[in-house]
Amino acid sequence: MRAMRLAIGVALLALAGAAQATTVVIFVDPLTLDKYTRIFDTPGPDRVLMCMAPPSTSECTEVRLKKRR
Numbered sequence: 040m041r042a043m044r045l046a047i048g049v050a051l052l053a054l055a056g057a058a059q060a061t062t063v064v065i066f067v068d069p070l071t072l073d074k075y076t077r078i079f080d081t082p083g084p085d086r087v088l089m090c091m092a093p094p095s096t097s098e099c100t101e102v103r104l105k106k107r108r
Contacts, residue, residue, distance in 0.1 A: 060085050064099070066092040 062081045067074050069091050090099040 063087045065089045065102075068092045069095060 060081055060083050062079045063086070064077045064079070065074055065088070066077070067089065073092075075092075085104060087102040087104060088099040089102055091097045
């Protein structure tokens with residue numbers, strides 16, 4: 040019975056998919072200051088970026104995330 044539980048546990052770990060991180064991009068219109076958000080599933084850590092809305096060419100600013108436990 041102990042070997043069966045161990046085999047099931049290993050099988051579940053092997054079949055579990057990797058969790059996807061989320062990148063949230065907040066676009067800000069420079070003229071009206073309207074904001075809209077786009078969410079992307081990306082590899083790597085979770086990130087939040089604030090960017091000027093297209094067609095502007097400025098770089099994005101990374102917003103710090105507060106880690107809660």
